[in-house]
Amino acid sequence: MAKQLKEFTLDDVAKHNKEGDLWIVVDSKVYDVSRFADLHPGGPSVLLGEKIAGQDATDAFFSLHRQEVLLRPQYRRLQIGVISGQEEMIKPLVPGENSAVPYAEPSWLSKGYHSPYYTDGHRRFQKAVRKFVMEVIEPEAIACEENGKRISQAVVDKMAEVNIHAMRLGPGKHLKGRKLMGGVITPEEFDYFHELIIHYEYGRIGTRGAMDGLLAGGVIGLPPVLNFGSPALQAEIVPAVLDGKKYICLAISEAFAGSDVGGMETTAVKDGDEWVVTGTKKWITNGVFADYFSTACKTDKGYSMILIPRTEGVETKPIKTSYSSVAGTAFVTFNKVRVPVANTLGQIGQGMKVILSNFNHERWMICCVSARTQRLIVEECLKWANQRIVFGKPLNAQPVIRAKLANMIARIEACQYWLESITHQMNNMSYDDQSDKLAGPIGLLKQFITRTGRETAEDATQMFGGRGITATGMGKLIENYHRTSPFDAILGGAEDVMGDLGVRQAMKKMPRNVRL
Numbered sequence: 072m073a074k075q076l077k078e079f080t081l082d083d084v085a086k087h088n089k090e091g092d093l094w095i096v097v098d099s100k101v102y103d104v105s106r107f108a109d110l111h112p113g114g115p116s117v118l119l120g121e122k123i124a125g126q127d128a129t130d131a132f133f134s135l136h137r138q139e140v141l142l143r144p145q146y147r148r149l150q151i152g153v154i155s156g157q158e159e160m161i162k163p164l165v166p167g168e169n170s171a172v173p174y175a176e177p178s179w180l181s182k183g184y185h186s187p188y189y190t191d192g193h194r195r196f197q198k199a200v201r202k203f204v205m206e207v208i209e210p211e212a213i214a215c216e217e218n219g220k221r222i223s224q225a226v227v228d229k230m231a232e233v234n235i236h237a238m239r240l241g242p243g244k245h246l247k248g249r250k251l252m253g254g255v256i257t258p259e260e261f262d263y264f265h266e267l268i269i270h271y272e273y274g275r276i277g278t279r280g281a282m283d284g285l286l287a288g289g290v291i292g293l294p295p296v297l298n299f300g301s302p303a304l305q306a307e308i309v310p311a312v313l314d315g316k317k318y319i320c321l322a323i324s325e326a327f328a329g330s331d332v333g334g335m336e337t338t339a340v341k342d343g344d345e346w347v348v349t350g351t352k353k354w355i356t357n358g359v360f361a362d363y364f365s366t367a368c369k370t371d372k373g374y375s376m377i378l379i380p381r382t383e384g385v386e387t388k389p390i391k392t393s394y395s396s397v398a399g400t401a402f403v404t405f406n407k408v409r410v411p412v413a414n415t416l417g418q419i420g421q422g423m424k425v426i427l428s429n430f431n432h433e434r435w436m437i438c439c440v441s442a443r444t445q446r447l448i449v450e451e452c453l454k455w456a457n458q459r460i461v462f463g464k465p466l467n468a469q470p471v472i473r474a475k476l477a478n479m480i481a482r483i484e485a486c487q488y489w490l491e492s493i494t495h496q497m498n499n500m501s502y503d504d505q506s507d508k509l510a511g512p513i514g515l516l517k518q519f520i521t522r523t524g525r526e527t528a529e530d531a532t533q534m535f536g537g538r539g540i541t542a543t544g545m546g547k548l549i550e551n552y553h554r555t556s557p558f559d560a561i562l563g564g565a566e567d568v569m570g571d572l573g574v575r576q577a578m579k580k581m582p583r584n585v586r587l
């Protein structure tokens with residue numbers, strides 16, 4: 072049973088207003104900060120202020136701290152009671168709950184709105200995923216984003232229990248016989264909107280390095296094995312990765328070739344029934360801790376994809392990028408690595424087909440995560456503009472701020488509906504049709520989402536001022552997004568290349584018989 076909290080009046084609290092005997096009230100809760108004052112990161116003097124010491128300091132508190140500060144165990148224990156007759160007003164979301172802030176959730180999750188795409192099954196699923204993410208993943212993601220350590224095996228195992236690793240590869244045979252999110256939906260019901268929901272709930276945490284650290288390497292590294300590996304290779308690798316026992320990554324980009332895949336130099340030479348692979352790969356997400364590398368190589372018959380285990384001659388070094396090292400971004404060296412020719416994924420010389428078939432899903436996943444984090448930033452800005460007082464008025468009393476918010480909202484809503492429309496196409500097209508018809512639109516969508524994301528990051532930083540360039544405290548999500556939104560605009564294909572792909576695909580499909 073919860074401990075009964077002692078009740079006080081505001082007059083009781085007012086008597087404790089000096090050094091060594093100092094109480095304050097925040098949102099109906101009474102805190103004894105007598106001993107904490109000297110440890111207070113904002114210094115002791117502010118707590119002794121005339122309008123703070125022994126007073127209701129709710130407004131002052133929320134203008135300087137995020138709500139989560141008071142939920143941390145070390146600060147929660149400073150609470151000694153409540154003010155009698157008052158009720159807590161500012162409540163954190165309970166795990167699984169949606170935000171009531173306008174535009175904080177996509178419209179299909181907002182009360183009273185309708186959607187042609189989502190069913191009650193999707194709603195049940197979303198609730199279960201949000202609860203799981205808030206309880207299991209979010210605390211870990213926040214901690215690892217800061218300390219740079221990889222996601223713990225304990226969390227990876229919990230994710231495997233509800234089959235998140237498998238669901239992030241989309242609908243398909245790999246889900247057969249698996250219990251999804253404890254059974255809220257069946258593998259047969261699972262579609263791309265369910266997968267979108269998972270990426271969304273990840274994106275909502277707002278810790279970009281951790282997003283990739285949560286085994287994004289597997290989402291792009293395993294499909295070549297799943298779709299093009301021999302039955303023996305599939306039987307060995309796929310269950311081990313989906314059950315979180317082994318890690319895999321996609322090794323395509325090189326210092327010699329990023330978005331220009333054709334420029335790569337890693338080479339595989341046949342020697343009997345083995346490949347001998349030599350070369351380097353750069354910016355390989357999860358490469359630092361991967362057990363397997365789905366690797367693009369040049370061969371005498373053209374590009375080929377080869378599954379390389381971590382074996383003699385494979386070395387990985389962490390690359391220090393501008394997001395957290397939790398992502399395990401690696402520089403990979405293959406020095407005369409010998410692997411069986413049976414590890415070829417797809418036909419020898421047909422590697423480009425494997426690579427291209429993977430790109431649509433990868434880029435769409437980035438669109439999902441990026442759009443959801445962009446929406447989170449809009450929510451942060453709406454809250455901030457509402458609570459921040461400047462020049463004696465709330466920030467949202469300034470027309471220039473409302474104009475920024477209008478643009479932010481319009482951008483994220485546009486991203487949302489375009490993304491949903493493409494997801495609907497994915498649900499209704501064969502894989503071949505998706506490759507034929509969606510590569511261009513997904514490229515254009517990715518360009519649009521990442522560009523609008525960076526405009527929103529810029530606007531948000533202006534609204535948050537100094538807080539928006541500080542990695543802790545009120546603006547920490549803005550700082551993270553401003554620093555890491557370029558990742559969305561680079562990974563899976565740079566923004567300009569994406570736009571160009573969209574236009575080139577359209578040009579290819581121009582009818583010959585049209586004129587102005």
Ligand code: HEM
Pocket residue numbers: 095102104111112113114117118120123128131132135136137140141146149543544545
């Ligand atoms: C139980 C009460 C309080 C706790 C546990 C607490 C805790 C903290 C913590 C952890 C920080 C570091 C920044 C962050 O993580 O957000 C901080 C900063 C700060 N706190 Fe408090 N605080 C309390 C009450 C207050 C009150 C009543 C004031 C009133 C003026 C205040 C003023 C500040 C200031 C000025 C900073 C520095 C803000 C910045 O760097 O932007 N704190 N506090």
